[in-house]
Amino acid sequence: xxxxxxxxxxxxxxxxxxxxxxxxxxxxxxxxxxxxxxxxxxxxxxxxxxxxxxxxxxxxxxxxxxxxxxxxxxxxxxxxxxxxxxxxxxxxxxxxxxxxxxxxxxxxxxxxxxxxxxxxxxxxxxxxxxxxxxxxxxxxxxxxxxxxxxxxxxxxxxxxxxxxxxxxxxxxxxxxxxxxxxxxxxxxxxxxxxxxxxxxxxxxxxxxxxxxxxxxxxxxxxxxxxxxxxxxxxxxxxxxxxxxxxxxxxxxxxxxxxxxxxxxxxxxxxxxxxxxxxxxxxxxxxxxxxxxxxxxxxxxxxxxxxxxxxxxxxxxxxxxxxxxxxxxxxxxxxxxxxxxxxxxxxxxxxxxxxxxxxxxxxxxxxxxxxxxxxxxxxxxxxxxxxxxxxxx
Numbered sequence: 001x002x003x004x005x006x007x008x009x010x011x012x013x014x015x016x017x018x019x020x021x022x023x024x025x026x027x028x029x030x031x032x033x034x035x036x037x038x039x040x041x042x043x044x045x046x047x048x049x050x051x052x053x054x055x056x057x058x059x060x061x062x063x064x065x066x067x068x069x070x071x072x073x074x075x076x077x078x079x080x081x082x083x084x085x086x087x088x089x090x091x092x093x094x095x096x097x098x099x100x101x102x103x104x105x106x107x108x109x110x111x112x113x114x115x116x117x118x119x120x121x122x123x124x125x126x127x128x129x130x131x132x133x134x135x136x137x138x139x140x141x142x143x144x145x146x147x148x149x150x151x152x153x154x155x156x157x158x159x160x161x162x163x164x165x166x167x168x169x170x171x172x173x174x175x176x177x178x179x180x181x182x183x184x185x186x187x188x189x190x191x192x193x194x195x196x197x198x199x200x201x202x203x204x205x206x207x208x209x210x211x212x213x214x215x216x217x218x219x220x221x222x223x224x225x226x227x228x229x230x231x232x233x234x235x236x237x238x239x240x241x242x243x244x245x246x247x248x249x250x251x252x253x254x255x256x257x258x259x260x261x262x263x264x265x266x267x268x269x270x271x272x273x274x275x276x277x278x279x280x281x282x283x284x285x286x287x288x289x290x291x292x293x294x295x296x297x298x299x300x301x302x303x304x305x306x307x308x309x310x311x312x313x314x315x316x317x318x319x320x321x322x323x324x325x326x327x328x329x330x331x332x333x334x335x336x337x338x339x340x341x342x343x344x345x346x347x348x349x350x351x352x353x354x355x356x357x358x359x360x361x362x363x364x365x366x367x368x369x370x371x372x373x374x375x376x377x378x379x380x381x382x383x384x385x386x387x388x389x390x391x392x
Contacts, residue, residue, distance in 0.1 A: 002287050005042070008034035010053070015280045019288055019386075030283055035059060035263065043068050048381075049286055053279045054079065054266060058195050058222060062297055066347065069314050069379025071298045073282050077144040078275040079266025084148040086264055087190055087220055090244045091137075091153075093259070094188065094216045096129030133157035138186025140179060141193040141221060142168045149190065161185060183210040188218060195222035203227065208234035215240045220265060223247025231258070288386050290351050299342035299349045307337045307353035310383050316376035317348040324374045325350075332359070332367055347378075356382070 002020040005028035006012075012022060020030070030049040031038060037059040038050055045068065050060055052074040065072050093099070104127070110119045137153045139146045139162035147170060150160045154172035161174045163182050168175060176182050179202070183189060189211065193199045203217070204227035211217070217240060219226050228251050231243050235257045245252060248260040266275065278294075285291040289305050290312035292298045298314060315321055322341075329336065334354050341350030356364060364382065371380045 002029040002048075004028055004030045004032060004283070006032045007036045007038065008032070008053075010276055010280070012280070015284065019284055030287060032279070032283070033059070040064055043070060048379075049073060049283060051279045051283045053272075053275045056195070056222065057296055066297045067378070071286060071292060071295050071314075073279060073286070073293075073295050075275045075278045075282075075294060078278055079268075079271040080144040080148050082266045082268040082271040083145045083220055084152060086246075086261075087145075087149055087218060088152060090218055090259070090261075091132055091188060091216075094218075094242060094244070095132065097127045098129075101127040135159070135187040136161060136185055138162055138182035138189045140182060140189065140191050142170065142173075142175070143192065145220075146190075146192045149192075179207070180210050183207055183215075184212075186215060187212065188216050191217070191219040191221040191225055193221045193225055195224055199225050201225070201227050204230040205234065208239045211240040213238055213240060216242045216244065218244040220246050223249065228252055288383070290381060290383055292349060297345075297347065299344035299347065301340050301342050301349050301351055303338060303340040303351045303353065305353065305383075305385050305387070307355055308385055308388055309354055309356045310385070311352045311354060311371070312379075312381045312383065313341075313348070313350045313352075313371070313377065314379040315348050315350075315374070316378065317343045317346055318376050321348065321374070321376060322350075325371065328367070328370050328374070329354070332363070334359075334367075 003023035003025055004020045005025060006022055010032050026042060027044040027046045029046060030051060031042060031047065032051050032053065034053050038061070040061050043061065043064050047068065047070045049071045050065055052060065052072065055074055055076050057072060057074055060072055062072050104123060105120060108120060110116050134157060136159040139150060139160065142162055142164035146162065150162065150170060150173045154160050160172060161176055161182055163176055163179045191203065202225050208230060223245065228249050232251060232255060234240060235243060235255065242257045242259070244259045246261045246263050246265055248262060252258050252260055266272065282293050290310060292301050313325065334356065337353040337355070339350060339352045341348060368380055368382060371377065
């Protein structure tokens, strides 16, 4: 039975059973996490999988996991609608002082002979807002969230422009060649980029000087994409109108032009449930079948398990790798019934359906040891078909 460590809260009622059990061990077979940091010390040789319920993997040492032969899964796109709706809510909040109006109504008191609505309407001049219709929305990053946001805002009457590293053939949208072009034209700039070496600190003093002084910046990508010190300085000098961030930092607190959210992005019942269910199913498929879906460091491979056993290989992709593997399999007279492999970013992953039912336990261990010693091999697994007998 596999041992799974949960770092954040998960409901495993419908999944835990004969395949895995939850454990507090520091050497689990798999880790389930939402947005908490995964301690590097948990990346032991035993660790097969880190499963992230959500998209971002910046709290996981992916490089160390890959070198260890540990797959890192995520669930891209499952929280797209939740994040889209949160962004739209904040676009309205930029232009309409709803919070102030609600607070005023909580505190407003009238006498027994006075009409509350009449008294309230006398104060509404303090809460005149503006409309989104006709404004220009600039989106940096045109993944699933960006595309959904573009469609929704277009149908609200906004002009939608944006930037993406690769070209996207989208309706209702004008894709510009540079980020600076977006910053110059947009009334609202929404950051939806992933955090990489290229995007870290991407928006700073120079970029803020390019923005309209009436524009708003909304960061729902990653906190470190925006230079927080430069944000505070730019707002103090009225270089743009306001900043909304889902990534709170102390330096941003208590500024009148900054709105901070407690990393609410995909924090809806629907998104959390869908993401958890998907990552749990993918975890089960990987542990039992070696199937890889939605991994950021393993290539996608999905092969029906139609044999008694299967071998899975994760390795540095190189010429003649399969020749070395095949030579060892042939030396044990093992049949290759079906196989499927794929490569990604210099790494390869291959599944081989075979039959070791007549091979002794000692000989199996020797086989795995020889395969594991092949140059560039990072992880070898032997799986028994769970529908045909006890797995190991």
